[in-house]
Amino acid sequence: MGKPLQPSPALTPNSIKSSLEDRDGSSSRDSSRERERDMRSHFMTSPQHQMFAAQHHLDQLKKQQQAAAHAQSHQQQQQSQTPQPPPSPHSVVLQHQAAAAAQAHAQQQVNAALRNLGQHVAPSVYEMAALTQDLDTQVITTKIKEALLANNIGQKIFGEAVLGLSQGSVSELLSKPKPWHMLSIKGREPFIRMQLWLSDSHNVERLQAIKTERRELSKRRRGSGAQDNSDDTSSNSSDFYHSGGNRDSSPPLSAKKQRVLFSEEQKEALRLAFTLDPYPSVNTIEFLASELNLASRTITNWFHNHRMRLKQHNPNAANQAEVSREQPNSGGGFDPIQFRLLLSQRLAGLNNLNIPPLLTHPYFPGNPEIANLIRGFPGAAGLRPEQMFGLDLSVKTTDEGSDCGEEGMEQDGSDQEGEEEVEMREMQRGEAMESARSSRRKPAAPQWVNPDWQASPANAAEPEVIINGVCVMQTPDDYRSNDNETVRVEPTPVLDEDDIEDDRTEGARSPGSERASPRIKEESMVERMKEDDEEQEIKREPEY
DNA sequence: TGGTAGTCAATAAA
DNA sequence: TTTATTGACTACCA
Numbered sequence: 312m313g314k315p316l317q318p319s320p321a322l323t324p325n326s327i328k329s330s331l332e333d334r335d336g337s338s339s340r341d342s343s344r345e346r347e348r349d350m351r352s353h354f355m356t357s358p359q360h361q362m363f364a365a366q367h368h369l370d371q372l373k374k375q376q377q378a379a380a381h382a383q384s385h386q387q388q389q390q391s392q393t394p395q396p397p398p399s400p401h402s403v404v405l406q407h408q409a410a411a412a413a414q415a416h417a418q419q420q421v422n423a424a425l426r427n428l429g430q431h432v433a434p435s436v437y438e439m440a441a442l443t444q445d446l447d448t449q450v451i452t453t454k455i456k457e458a459l460l461a462n463n464i465g466q467k468i469f470g471e472a473v474l475g476l477s478q479g480s481v482s483e484l485l486s487k488p489k490p491w492h493m494l495s496i497k498g499r500e501p502f503i504r505m506q507l508w509l510s511d512s513h514n515v516e517r518l519q520a521i522k523t524e525r526r527e528l529s530k531r532r533r534g535s536g537a538q539d540n541s542d543d544t545s546s547n548s549s550d551f552y553h554s555g556g557n558r559d560s561s562p563p564l565s566a567k568k569q570r571v572l573f574s575e576e577q578k579e580a581l582r583l584a585f586t587l588d589p590y591p592s593v594n595t596i597e598f599l600a601s602e603l604n605l606a607s608r609t610i611t612n613w614f615h616n617h618r619m620r621l622k623q624h625n626p627n628a629a630n631q632a633e634v635s636r637e638q639p640n641s642g643g644g645f646d647p648i649q650f651r652l653l654l655s656q657r658l659a660g661l662n663n664l665n666i667p668p669l670l671t672h673p674y675f676p677g678n679p680e681i682a683n684l685i686r687g688f689p690g691a692a693g694l695r696p697e698q699m700f701g702l703d704l705s706v707k708t709t710d711e712g713s714d715c716g717e718e719g720m721e722q723d724g725s726d727q728e729g730e731e732e733v734e735m736r737e738m739q740r741g742e743a744m745e746s747a748r749s750s751r752r753k754p755a756a757p758q759w760v761n762p763d764w765q766a767s768p769a770n771a772a773e774p775e776v777i778i779n780g781v782c783v784m785q786t787p788d789d790y791r792s793n794d795n796e797t798v799r800v801e802p803t804p805v806l807d808e809d810d811i812e813d814d815r816t817e818g819a820r821s822p823g824s825e826r827a828s829p830r831i832k833e834e835s836m837v838e839r840m841k842e843d844d845e846e847q848e849i850k851r852e853p854e855y
Numbered sequence: 856t857g858g859t860a861g862t863c864a865a866t867a868a869a
Numbered sequence: 870t871t872t873a874t875t876g877a878c879t880a881c882c883a
Contacts, residue, residue: 482873612876618859
């Protein structure tokens with residue numbers, strides 16, 4: 312068009328970077344980029360993509376023309392406004408040099424723009440990710456896994472060479488691919504790269520070559536007595552498909568804080584806290600941090616990660632977290648006292664304390680929801696208030712008794728099913744805000760947090776059995792076989808006179824309806840605990 | 856400030 | 870040795 316073209320505004324930093332790298336004239340880079348471009352073209356053969364690309368190309372051309380015209384007029388305007396100093400012999404030379412430099416720069420711009428135009432015919436991965444309306448991530452990852460397995464290629468080498476990602480990220484992408492519509496453009500890029508790789512007829516050969524190269528390099532290093540890192544991501548030649556793959560800008564390893572290893576008790580506490588409030592306030596985070604002897608930042612990270620991973624596993628459950636966020640009191644919010652009590656039950660369960668079940672907790676005579684919740688934990692009964700407070704959760708168990716505890720909770724015959732399956736079903740019912748792998752125990756809180764969840768049509772279709780006050784999803788066969796052994800126990804709170812009086816004044820309430828948010832006054836509760844402890848007045852319900 | 860999304864990398868498990 | 874898990878982190882957004 313005879314005018315210097317401005318770089319496309321739609322270009323990503325990566326594509327700009329690739330243009331700059333092209334200018335360096337690196338032959339290996341050029342050849343690999345050509346290969347990638349070929350694959351992109353191949354990928355873009357579908358009518359849908361071609362249509363998008365053509366439209367996009369037209370748009371970009373228009374924008375570039377406008378930008379070029381604007382830049383030229385702006386330059387002329389500046390020249391006319393700038394006062395020109397009288398020329399000197401020296402300045403004339405400088406002017407010539409500047410003119411030559413400007414001309415070279417302009418030529419470079421043209422070249423870059425032409426290259427950019429070429430890239431619009433075969434768009435960047437970013438653009439492809441942005442323009443592709445739908446892609447079956449499950450199918451892609453299945454194909455990738457098959458290809459890697461068949462050719463004995465590891466996730467590590469595939470991730471580094473093809474996707475520009477670490478092994479852990481590749482593992483997550485391949486084993487738990489998110490649906491396309493749930494991915495951001497950035498998140499879609501790896502799948503585009505996978506698709507490109509699949510459409511490359513020499514994909515496996517190239518990776519095998521990289522593998523061989525790495526192996527030889529490793530041997531050489533070992534032979535020379537150098538430390539074998541075996542993690543030679545610095546080998547640029549390995550970075551076949553990933554133009555933006557160098558991570559020079561990443562912070563040094565020392566900058567990353569060493570990860571904390573949570574004890575089972577700490578995990579249990581965090582899970583419990585999450586069921587009570589998936590979006591804890593700053594106060595709650597600080598409370599948990601001091602309670603668990605962890606940094607606030609660590610608590611925050613855990614909640615972030617847990618929300619994200621729960622969402623990844625089961626969007627429905629994550630939606631319920633959102634609901635409880637919008638209605639903080641519907642799920643009971645976070646009450647430190649309640650948390651401590653419930654946690655003591657859970658820990659008792661973890662430690663497999665063989666204490667007879669108490670079906671109505673004496674410390675919560677006026678609170679059927681909490682009493683109901685506590686029933687879920689066999690170790691609840693018999694614990695004195697002093698046993699429930701001051702828990703040292705920072706101490707990790709040495710006998711791995713927690714695992715035994717978790718196993719011990721699994722008495723409902725659900726071993727016959729896959730653990731994962733059972734848990735996914737739990738979460739689908741919306742009764743669990745727990746992570747898919749974290750707990751085999753039925754999370755108790757959602758039973759009363761939001762009774763509507765149980766009443767949903769999807770849930771109503773599923774048979775359920777009450778064990779220790781905890782709803783346990785079972786198959787119809789399980790249900791039949793256990794029917795005779797299981798007694799459904801309805802919550803029957805023990806009311807003292809005050810409570811009865813309160814109930815009279817407030818009117819009758821159905822459990823778990825308006826009273827879905829029990830807020831317990833600490834002082835009165837402790838007093839009540841003492842009284843009840845002294846009186847040892849335990850009202851027992853039918854045992855089973 | 857605090858949320859999400861994506862990722863790294865240490866560690867555990869297979 | 871490879872793969873899965875998960876705490877920590879960055880980037881970006883409202």
